[in-house]
Amino acid sequence: MATTEAASVTPEILAEPPKEAEPHLILVDGSGYIFRAFHALPPMNRPDGTPVNAVFGFTNMLAQFLTKHASSHIAVVFDASRVTFRNAIYDQYKAHRPEAPPELAPQFGLIREATAAFNVACVEREGFEADDLIAAYARAFEGKGGQVTIVSSDKDLMQLVRPGVQLLDPIKQKPIREPEVLEKFGVSPDKVVDVQALAGDSTDNVPGVPGIGIKTAAALITEYGDLEGLLAAAPQIKQPKRREALIAHAELARISKRLVTLDAAAPLPHPVDELVARPPEPGRLAGFLREQGFRSLLHRMGLDGDAQPETAPVSRPRYNAPSPSLAPAAPEPEAAPAADAAPFGGYETITEAAALAPWIAAAREAGVMGLDTETDSLDALHAKLVGISIAVAPGRACYIPLGHGAPPGNGDMLQEAPAAPVQMSQAEAVAALKPLLEDPAVLKVLHNAKYDLEVLCRAENGGIAVAPVDDTMLISYSMEAGRHGHGMDELSALHLGHQPITYDTVTGTGRARIPFGQVALDKATAYAAEDADVTLRLWQLLKPRLRPDHALALYEQVERRMVAVLRDMELAGIKVDGAELARIGEDFSQRMVELEKQIHELAGRAFNIGSPKQLGEILFDEQKLPGGKRGKAGAWGTDAAVLEELATRGHALPRRVLDWRQLAKLKSTYVEGLAAQIDPRDRRVHTDFSMAVTSTGRLSSTEPNLQNIPIRTEEGARIRRAFVAEPGHVLLAADYSQIELRLLAHLADVPSLRDAFAKGEDIHSRTAADIFGLAPDKVDREARRRAKTINFGIIYGMSAFGLASRLGIPPAEARSIIDAYFSQYPGILEEMERLKSEAREKGYVLTPFGRKLWIDGIQAKEQARRGNAERAAINAPFQGGAAEIIKRAMVRMPRALQEAGLKARMLLQVHDELLFEVPEGEVEATAECVRTVMEGVAALRVPLKAEIGHGANWGEAH
DNA sequence: CGTTTCACG
């Protein structure tokens, strides 16, 4: 933590600064420092609750600075206002800068106080940025023959670097002179503004020239001297894209240059002489530090000489804010104000049953409530409940802390270890809330309900079976998959125009992160109750849109029902044989050591095989193997396709590297990664299925991802065999056969393919016979392989080039195969074209079941990006249609199994496969039940088919 | 933190 790393500050700073031979001005970029300190340091609060982390960081820095770098002159420079002369040049300048976070706002004033307490001049001026004033003072001081040090890491200040002017990074304590600028911008300091003019700056909204970044800009400026030289020569530039961009956006570049160029002629708020360094007045400085509770600083500066009972905080943090009682009138949903009318904030912290009762009554009266839980972990399986928030109307929400401990001790901030805040016991709160949360007459609205339901249903968290439920994340996903993300913060900004407090702001990040249960109650309430409030408002706004958007059935009958199904699958987990994984890992290690030896020998020297960069240099620079291609970053490509090609030409090294890479991948990702995820309580791994991340309606799986467990090679299959059934059980795997191709036959209505599926024939052989004009018995393996490749390629929107490279044939030949394909199956060509134009016109395509899938980039001007979007549009209905079919099977499955009296548990879904754990005696009956559900879930123009197997482990079940 | 590679469907 920064507080403990701070170098000691000795009392010398209180003495007169030593006279330097040469005048030296230190200019501290106060504004830049404040933001960095705020984000870099963990949250800290004064005893009265005022946040002071940035103040502490600033004070500590200034104290250190005055000790180490005695100077003749010093000032701290601040931004005075948001609006400056740059806004007149370009109205978008810094337009997207969010307001300062609420925890930072009160610290600005304190930092000016700190500066004054050190007897250092504060400099600011309306209409100018701190950077301009710094530039102006630097020039003025240099004019007097002095040295200037600017304490800042802001790259915008690098243009000021010259022999008499240097920057100093206050956090890294690293000087920034010409070489550092050259490294950052690729040009000397006097050309920095020209580079910035071209490259722009997204954080400040400086536009620059589209498509040109720092690298390109530096190369251009080096070649043409400066911006005007470049713009004059623009028509002669060879790269067409770059040329067009420079010509079209010349004026934008000129404006950008004016925006980034600091105004060294800015009027000085004080004459330079007034910035002369003066020693602090000890009394005033001590008073300030004491007020903030910075005891360690007081001590280090020798300002705490006397015992100081009077410096102890006068008040302990107040955890129990007086709670205004609820207005007696019940909320009226119909008459409720528009979702964005009520203000956010002003939420109540509930610490006793009497205060909770009116909220429960209000929720009952309303019939709908927002609900959110706070826990000590993102992992629902281990998460311990630390609080519950409920919202009964927009702007009316409360937080019920249940497991909050004391905030983390911080020697500087608090005099004595604080006690845990007063709060309701979990048992008491659960007793009061359970009837409400299980009340069928009260709808509970959550965002990502699966998580909260998983937490609340666990016995140690009260065993609450929340119902009925709506989920705003899924409501949004049902209508707008692929259009944007569906996290609460994003939806709130999008639909409510409100940026909620982020989790990271409340808990801090990285090493400084504290568990939510240690967050002070006022901050916890502001965050947690707001989430329930936002959730309820989103529901009011989005739920009514489902029906007109034709997404109500999808949401209610598929997505919402998936919540409980997936919750049970995640809770169930799947058993993994850790000992077997360890044996596999040992074997892989030995083989890797052997391979590594051989590879280094073949290479003629040792290198890191895991580094694509080093490998590329070995293969193509040193060994001069043919066929190397550089990627866009200039590095040699070394992926499996490249190495495979080299290996087939008889080179020994690439083959060994391929083998090594496979083992390295399997070992790190699966053997070690998976072993680390085994829950010691049940020796099972519990994945987290994400319901709203894919653009196609598929699920995804994380921590661990159980949807990409190896199977294709023997080494990989060993890992899959480490997934086992409990004793007395087997694993049963049920795969949809060719589901996407069945959807192709259905959607494009292809008679021959429909016929093949109806008769249960091999679909790729049928395709081969059709497009190559062969009799069914003349289709050989090669013809079938080619037909299979093209069948899959079609679903992916493949080009002739792509098919050619997959099949290793000339593009012209690929072209004629594709032509034959489309002339045999004209409906498919028609369908592909229809999907592209649908996407272009509406922005989305529909799955066969009516789910809208939004296609990002379909209107893009760049050909490559638009091409990607068109292929995505072609693929989406097939991938999405398949996803929907299996989801429908999944929501029916638990009931079907139960009605058949079967004890099988569904464990995993892998896009077209379901995996079950089944008692040994029930295998046949379960297979029959699963088959009936899966095949009966949709009536297409072709039959659906499920292929079912079982075994002691996942490998054998296939 | 972005890039590269590779595991799956």
Added chain:
DNA sequence: GACGTACGTGAAACGT
């Protein structure tokens, strides 16, 4: 005339 080139995911390692 150049560029990119098969869809959708998530995890690990490298190197800046």
